[in-house]
Amino acid sequence: MGIILLAILAWPSYMILSWAWSLFHNYRAAKKSGLPVLVCPFSPELMPYMILKVPLRPYLEKYLGPMFSGIRPSIFGWEMIDKTTVHDTHGETFILCTPDVNEVWCSDPELSNIILSRRRDFPQSQATIRVMQTFGSNILASDGDVWARQRRLVVPNLNERIMGEVWGSTMEQTSQMVDLLLSSKLDGVKGVGGNAEGVSDQNIECARSIAKNVLGQVGYGESRPFQLRGLPRDQEAAAKMTYVDAVGLCGELIIVCVTLSSWLLKMSFMPNMLQVLGIAMDKLPNLCKDMIEERRKEVHGSGGRENFMSMLIRMSDDSKMGRETSKETGGLYLTEDEIMGNLFVFTAAGYDTTANALGFAVSFLAAFPEWQVWMQEEIDSVLGQPGADIQDYASLFPKLPRCLAIMLEVLRLIPPQPHLSRHLPAPGVNVHLESGKSHFLAGPANVYINHLATQYRKSIWGPDSHDFRPGRWISQSPEHNPGKPGQEVHITPEKGTYLPFSGGPRICPGMKMAEVEFVAAMVRIFSRVSAEPVCMPKENGELETMEQARERTYMVASTTQQRITTQMANPEGVILRWVKRESEARLSTSV
Known part of the structure; x- marks a missing residue:
């Protein structure tokens, strides 16, 4: 004892x-x-x-x-x-x-x-590495020589060859979105009443739908019309889920995917959402394999327009076979598992990051109308120039540093990850x-x-470092034409001071694609409409003033939660009214 x-x-x-x-x-x-x-x-x-x-x-x-x-x-x-x-x-x-x-x-x-x-x-x-390799080895979940090989194969496919496609696809999606926002087909918003024309609390879902469809078009050659449809949340929707749907769901709940097996998630006692996640985990590999085989037939057959997936397959297969085009890759190739893993990262990271940046941006611009007008001044100036073609990515994108500044400032205040x-x-x-x-x-x-702390530091960004001020990104040097929309230049921050896309050799290869998609969305949306907060009833029954509505909108939008990326904790709390601009008709005829 x-x-x-x-x-x-x-x-x-x-x-x-x-x-x-x-x-x-x-x-x-x-x-x-x-x-x-x-x-x-x-x-x-x-x-x-x-x-x-x-x-x-x-x-x-x-x-x-x-x-x-x-x-x-x-x-x-x-x-x-x-x-x-x-x-x-x-x-x-x-x-x-x-x-x-x-x-x-x-x-x-x-x-x-x-x-x-x-x-x-x-x-x-x-x-x-442990989390991100759940669905296959990839550029994010590898190191050393394996990382170097994958980077050499993946990065060249995210270059200028696809940026025009990103621009055009985003323009098409956002134009359809604006048509929906200006219609009376949206569900009613509680506290506003009826199907109030132009009023929406689904702005984040709109952004996610845009990002999802652009990725489908550019990444896999799947063209879909804009539709306000979120990720599958029930058994019926799960049965019809696409590859992008499955990746979006698994990416959103990646920690659950790593922690629990699909068979456990699908048990009847589990919440419905987790059961759907289990189905997505099971379906994802086969959805990806089927898509790869379908694209492989196109690549080696009559083919169609190249996209990110087809370029990965072509370069990898040509290297395996020792064909001439393997000079691009030096005889290196990706395994099937690596193609699947990199497609997952490309989709999950690109989908979530860009969608959230768009959602935060429209919310902040509604809360700070002076910056919305500032950006629209640039859009109107560039699109109003003789011969301007809204579909011409190569000529328009460099003339829109204010639109890009909105994204840079949003990601300074709310980066996809608070730390690297x-x-x-x-x-x-x-x-x-x-x-x-x-x-x-x-x-x-x-x-x-902790780059979030760096991006808020007053010694680097000035005494207003905690404020939303996109103008800080526009060069004030006389040779860069400050104050002349369409002729300005954005600044490049010092190394290590701005890292939402990471830095060094492992900098995000999809950064340019995200920038092009974001700027295209800003141009198409805010050339046609303006966004403003809806004044909601207060506890005493009185309506908010517009100033109070703007303050509430910024507060709600700035309250975040961490999932695979930093997301808005209560996106339905941002209720916006989309108002058709008088300049829309003029710009439509000029471009």
Whole structure:
């Protein structure tokens, strides 16, 4: 009995001593860097802590925060809440010491650039690889020579050859969307009454439909008319889901896909949404294989217009067969699993990121009409020029830096991810800064670039760094014609200061495509209509003033949640009225 009692007492003692030793060992390693060290008594990746840390945030910060400086930055989503506060207090770069593995948190542009540039010293994080390779090996979930090979094959297919297609497809989709918004065919909005013409609370769904159809056209050659139809949410819709539908659903709930198997998700006791997700997980591989085989027949047959998928298949198959066109790839090719994986990333990342950027943009422009007018001034000037052709991507896109500035500013304030993650293997590396300072970063450690904090820093972006001001992106140099719409030039920020598309060798290969799609959408939408918030009833029954409606719209749009990307927490709370512009008829005849 005594031995059993001793064993029972020894186990917690061993766990406490092990915890204390690990924390002490990691603390010593962290101090060698010369950087500020914050201590968290829990591993941020400990499953019970991962589940409880968000709901228990107020209590953790109140009772443990005074003892452990690292409590706040160990709680999921702290970057979006704090912006620059933690870094202002503890330094641009600090180390979060935990009993498991240390975390390096960096918001210093120079060090961020070093980390992103030295891909061999700071490889892709294991967590990212584990999550993103769920549906096949891809450029995001690979490293070393495998990454280099995939990049050499994937990136050339996202070049100017497809940008005209992106532009034209986006124009077509957004034009159809505007027709719907101006009709009386939308569902009624609660509190507004009836089918109020031009009023919609489905603006994010509109943006997602545009992004989905553009990807279908450019990525897979599937042309579909604009239709306000969300992702499948029930069994009936699941039976008809397309490849893009399945990817959109799996991408939105990627963590669930990684954590739970499809057979469990499809069990009858599961919520309907998760059952549909299970069906999507099962259908996705076959949907992709069928689509690849269909495109492969077109590629090697009479064929049709090339798209992202057909170019991947052609370049990979030609390299396998040793054909002349393999000079483009150096004899390298993608496996079927890699084609499937890269198609998943191309679809999930492109669909979600662009759709959210469009949704945030229209909400912010409605909340700040002065910037909407500023952008429309450019659109009217460019489209009103003699001989202007709204379908001519090559001539129009360079003349629209204000439209692009809207996207750049939206992604500065709300990037797709609040941080970028990398891994630092043992034993670690020395980094040398231009200031003359050197730091030894001991490994193994997780490295996080908190670029959201960098993108809010007043020393970089000015005293109004927390404000939506797209004008900051337009060069004010006299040689760049500031104040002359259609002739202006946007600025290029210093390296490491703006990273919504990452940086270094692993910069997002789809960045240009996202920019072209966004600008085309802005041109087509805001050449025809303007957006304004709808004044809603207050608790006392009175209607909001327009100023109050704008403030509410910005507040609702700025409240986010983290899924595969940063998304609006309550998109239905943004209720907009779309008003036909008087200039639409004039511009339509001129172009």
